[in-house]
Amino acid sequence: MSLMLNNNNISDLPENVKVPSYDRSKVSPGILHIGVGNFHRAHMALYLDSLFNEGDALDWGIIGSGIQSSNIQMRKQLQDQDWLTTVVELDPLGYSPRVVGSMIDFAEVNSDSIVAALIDPRIRIVSLTVTEGGYFINAASEKFDTTHPDIESDVSNPEDPQTIFGILVKALSYRRNHDIKPFTLLSCDNLPGNGDVTKQSVLGFAKLIDSNLASWIESNVCFPNSMVDRIVPATTQRERTMVERSFGIIDANPVVCEPFIQWIIEDKFSSGRPPLERVGVQFVDNIEQYELMKLRILNAGHASIAYASALLDYHFVHKAMADADLVNWLRALQQNDAIPTLKPINGVDYNVYLEKVIERFANPEIGDTIPRLAAYGSDRQPKFIFPTLADAIKSNGSIEGLALELAIWCRYCSGKTESGKEINIIDHHADMLMKLSEQANTRPSAFLEYSPLFGTLCENSRLMDLFVRWLELINAKGVRFALQKYVCS
Structure with a gap:
């Protein structure tokens, strides 16, 4: 018999389910x-759950929050399951x-409720x-976009912010004005x-509304860099059905993931941290090279196979x-x-x-999808591909494969597969990307x-020449x- 996931039923779940x-x-809130x-839920929440299972750090429970409309349904589903x-x-x-x-509550999905939770000294x-x-960074300038309409709206009404950064500031x-120690901001x-x-x-x-506050934040708030790594596909009815049939659990929004998990964090915190090193988290002084390894091999790897x-x-x-x-292309690139x-x-x-x-990507149990990897390329390419390309250009290294990756993305943005099937381009700039792809057919x-x-990538003649050759x-x-030619070249 299947059981609804909640506190009352948790002790009656099958023995093979770890609870x-x-x-x-x-457990009291700390995060x-x-x-x-x-x-x-498959990464930070799981690490904390593992730590709590050791009987320690119970003052680091998680309160969920969010301002996107999708959080309304997530909150309702988790509330019905006692989080x-x-x-x-x-x-x-x-x-x-x-x-x-490890999650013990979820703030109402509005700015007032989230601010109220954020000012809690715990x-x-x-x-x-x-x-x-989601960080309002202009892709071309790599600077905070002060002209974004949502930011301009919050600046004109800072007491009723609707963006996450307006809410955080x-x-x-409030914490500065009431002598409450600031929290660490951990992306x-x-x-x-x-x-x-x-x-x-x-x-x-902060600089747009109060320069003194901005100075205080800069002096008192820590922003550690972190490297997170785990493949976690989206939940569909397939996963819900599997969880119920395999384990007798009725969960409105279960999570499936690969076995691999990694988290590396710079050890810089404003007001303490849980001892996550006890459950496998690695704390370091500088994370840059670990981070680049993951972003340029795993994340860029996802991007390079997605569009092809x-x-x-x-x-x-x-x-x-x-x-x-496809595997040979990924490895050679x-x-x-x-x-x-x-x-x-x-x-x-x-x-x-x-x-x-490559082994992780090939795991047949994950059920990860190409459409998920291909979505929001205008956000992901500037984070995973462009920096690699810039460094390769600067060192006069090979950019042949990176130019091919961009050409494949351009072809993908046409909205049709090679067999003629329609592609749903999921991107904030979908219309523009499709228009540019069409223009690229003749130019x-x-x-x-x-x-x-x-x-300014187009100003590099070597890149432009390679891109044009590959696209043609x-x-x-x-x-x-094209993939075969690149691998054999």
Whole structure:
């Protein structure tokens, strides 16, 4: 018999389901997390659950929060389950289910409720997963976008902010004025220098309304960079059905994920932190090279297979990874263009890491999809591909594969696969990208000349020449031919 996931039923779940061994009534809040989605629940929430299971740090419970409309449904679903989540690790050798209980509340989805939670002195860390595009950073200038309409609206009415950065600055202002120690702001998004980006956005907003407050934030608030790593697909009816049939748990929004998990954080905190090193989190003085390794191999790897796979009509990532041409393309791009931009890390072999990434992508149990990887390219390409390209250009390294990746993305933005099937381009700039892709059919350089996205990349003649050559080849002979030619060159 299946059981609804909640506090009353948790002790009656099957023996193979790991459940919290701690008394959840004794957990008090220490962290407020903004942007409660699958990744957070399979990563930060799980690490904390593991720590609580050791009987320690129960004053670091999580309060969820968010301002996007999607958080309304998430909050309702989790509230009905007493904030519990089923997390299933999809190991091909056998699934490992557990119930995660580290979240203890979820602020109402409005700015007043979130600010009220943020000013609670017990909240010492505010963590974020607001996606790569959620920081109001202009892709071309890489600066905080002070002219964004949402930012301008908050600046004109700072007492009723509707953006997350307006909300954070309002809460920090209250803490300063009432002599409450500031919280640490810990980004868990896949961004190079995610802590630095968070600091840039918070200070950028604060400077627009109160320069003294901005100075106080800069002097007192810590913004540690972190590297987060775990593949966590979206939840569909497929996952809900699997969890009920396999483990007898009725969970409105379970999470499935790969077995691999990693979290590396700079050890810089304003008001203390939980001892997460006890459960596998690595704290370091400087995270830059670890972060670049992951962003340029795993995240850029996702980007490099996504658009080629989509054009070849693949839906699932593991199916694409069974295609030798796609795997050879990924491996060659990394070895020729991306890995040479990375500085050595003591004890780390980048080629070994790459092969582990390929193995993870090929896990058939994950069910990760190409459309998920291909979505929001205008957010992801500037974070994962452009910096690699810039470093390769600066060092006069190989950019042949990176130019091909951009050409494949351009072809993808046409909105049709090579067999003629429609592609739903999910992107904040979908209309513009599709228009540019169409223009590139007769003038290939048009795509890279769009400066609001590509900045000055089009001014590099070597890149432009390679991009044009690859795009013309793709249009003439197809993506697979281009991949094979690159690998054999």
